[in-house]
Amino acid sequence: MKNRYIKWLVVSSAIALVGLIAIQVYWISNAFTLREQEFSDHVNSALAQVTRELAQRESDVSGSGSSSLSISAPDKQRLVIDYGDGEVSVLPSSEFATTSDSVSVDPLARAGVKDAGILSQSGILDDIMGGVLELDIYTSVIDRIDTLVLDTLMRNALVDQGIRTEYDYGVLNKLQQPEILPQSSKTAIEQLQQAAYRIQLFPEDPIADPNFLCIWFPRERQYVLSMMGVMLATSAVLMLVIMLLFSFSINAIYRQKKLDNIKNDFINNMTHELKTPIATISLACEALSDPDMRTGEQAVSSYVNMIRDENKRLGVLVENVLRTSIFEHGQMKLKHQRYDLHDCIRTVIANIEIQVKNRQGRIITRFDAANPVIWCDPLHITNVVYNLIDNAIKYSETQPLVEISTRDEEHGVAISFKDNGIGISKENQGKIFDKLYRVPTGNIHNVKGFGLGLSYVKGVLEKHGGTVDVMSELKKGSTFTIHIPYNHEKEN
Numbered sequence: 001m002k003n004r005y006i007k008w009l010v011v012s013s014a015i016a017l018v019g020l021i022a023i024q025v026y027w028i029s030n031a032f033t034l035r036e037q038e039f040s041d042h043v044n045s046a047l048a049q050v051t052r053e054l055a056q057r058e059s060d061v062s063g064s065g066s067s068s069l070s071i072s073a074p075d076k077q078r079l080v081i082d083y084g085d086g087e088v089s090v091l092p093s094s095e096f097a098t099t100s101d102s103v104s105v106d107p108l109a110r111a112g113v114k115d116a117g118i119l120s121q122s123g124i125l126d127d128i129m130g131g132v133l134e135l136d137i138y139t140s141v142i143d144r145i146d147t148l149v150l151d152t153l154m155r156n157a158l159v160d161q162g163i164r165t166e167y168d169y170g171v172l173n174k175l176q177q178p179e180i181l182p183q184s185s186k187t188a189i190e191q192l193q194q195a196a197y198r199i200q201l202f203p204e205d206p207i208a209d210p211n212f213l214c215i216w217f218p219r220e221r222q223y224v225l226s227m228m229g230v231m232l233a234t235s236a237v238l239m240l241v242i243m244l245l246f247s248f249s250i251n252a253i254y255r256q257k258k259l260d261n262i263k264n265d266f267i268n269n270m271t272h273e274l275k276t277p278i279a280t281i282s283l284a285c286e287a288l289s290d291p292d293m294r295t296g297e298q299a300v301s302s303y304v305n306m307i308r309d310e311n312k313r314l315g316v317l318v319e320n321v322l323r324t325s326i327f328e329h330g331q332m333k334l335k336h337q338r339y340d341l342h343d344c345i346r347t348v349i350a351n352i353e354i355q356v357k358n359r360q361g362r363i364i365t366r367f368d369a370a371n372p373v374i375w376c377d378p379l380h381i382t383n384v385v386y387n388l389i390d391n392a393i394k395y396s397e398t399q400p401l402v403e404i405s406t407r408d409e410e411h412g413v414a415i416s417f418k419d420n421g422i423g424i425s426k427e428n429q430g431k432i433f434d435k436l437y438r439v440p441t442g443n444i445h446n447v448k449g450f451g452l453g454l455s456y457v458k459g460v461l462e463k464h465g466g467t468v469d470v471m472s473e474l475k476k477g478s479t480f481t482i483h484i485p486y487n488h489e490k491e492n
Contacts, residue, residue: 046157277310361400392419
């Protein structure tokens with residue numbers, strides 16, 4: 001897949017995902033608004049229910065379902081005047097039936113007079129204006145409402161509406177001053193004064209000052225959100241899954257593209273690596289088969305040696321590929337034995353010394369480890385040392401200088417390989433141990449290899465319970481350090 005197609009795919013998928021998230025957020029916001037409105041309706045219904053029940057209780061106590069005015073006379077006789085439908089009915093005092101100190105009169109049972117003139121004729125209006133009678137119509141709301149009853153009614157009304165969250169409530173007068181305030185709501189006066197949920201108590205009283213039952217929910221938003229908990233959790237999980245799948249898919253596409261590029265580079269490198277020895281062997285064979293080219297035993301020996309060297313080179317290339325395949329399938333078997341790392345380093349240097357001298361380079365050793373003997377597979381550890389020294393030589397643009405040092409560690413031995421090569425950028429240092437990865441060098445391919453050496457090094461060390469790390473800077477060389485424990489044998 002071409003890079004531009006991948007970019008279009010990523011951009012299109014990202015736009016679709018963002019749009020899906022935006023729509024989901026919009027619907028959740030709308031659902032939250034509807035839940036808030038539903039909560040508000042339930043609270044208002046609860047307040048209306050409390051108000052109705054308070055009025056009903058007061059009516060039941062007075063012995064009548066209608067509102068009344070209570071007038072006190074000097075002789076302590078009590079006149080009850082009904083004012084249903086906005087009209088006042090007055091009865092002559094001679095018609096009152098006195099029971100104790102009060103009397104209750106049904107205006108429809110007796111013929112009363114229903115205008116202000118009759119009030120004047122009966123003398124009652126003059127008595128009121130003269131102060132003879134007292135109008136008992138300003139009873140305080142504190143006396144009219146039992147706090148315990150109000151608390152019970154409020155709690156029951158909210159439960160009936162399905163509201164189960166903490167709240168503060170109180171009764172405030174028209175000046176926003178508290179008349180009834182439970183102890184638990186003492187600290188919420190300001191919130192109650194600004195509360196959106198309020199209703200007037202005893203709204204049918206025509207003369208009394210209005211009082212308001214107010215309620216405030218300190219955790220209203222959290223409670224509304226909790227009512228949407230299942231929907232929010234489901235939406236969050238689904239969106240998270242979609243985002244993870246999107247991320248995984250994009251990562252898989254880029255990883256596949258990267259592997260495709262690595263595969264193509266590997267095939268190109270392998271083709272170049274194999275063509276050279278094959279061409280050399282082919283030329284040597286032609287020379288040996290041509291009678292005119294045979295000039296003596298020395299020439300024949302030279303051609304034979306050339307064929308042998310190139311054949312070894314082919315063998316090494318094939319072995320590197322096979323070793324990587326073995327690692328890939330986890331089929332490597334280690335044969336542990338005691339092995340001296342200093343002897344290992346000396347052996348590798350002896351085999352690679354000719355290559356160093358051809359480039360006028362040097363290898364410097366400093367063996368500081370007092371106990372270089374470890375329990376390992378000698379063949380694979382030798383290959384590790386060989387690969388690291390070979391890389392130090394190959395990636396030096398000038399005369400190679402390789403410094404090899406050993407030191408004791410608490411549980412093993414550390415070997416450092418320092419070179420004066422081209423170095424590795426910070427960006428590539430975390431990738432050089434990946435299989436088939438080679439540091440990009442543009443269109444210049446002057447260093448041979450498949451990108452298998454360091455991957456093999458890391459795999460062998462992990463099999464031995466060891467590690468490898470690198471410190472490098474561009475144009476200033478690199479230092480590879482391997483850490484191998486004294487005793488580590490792992491079942492394979």
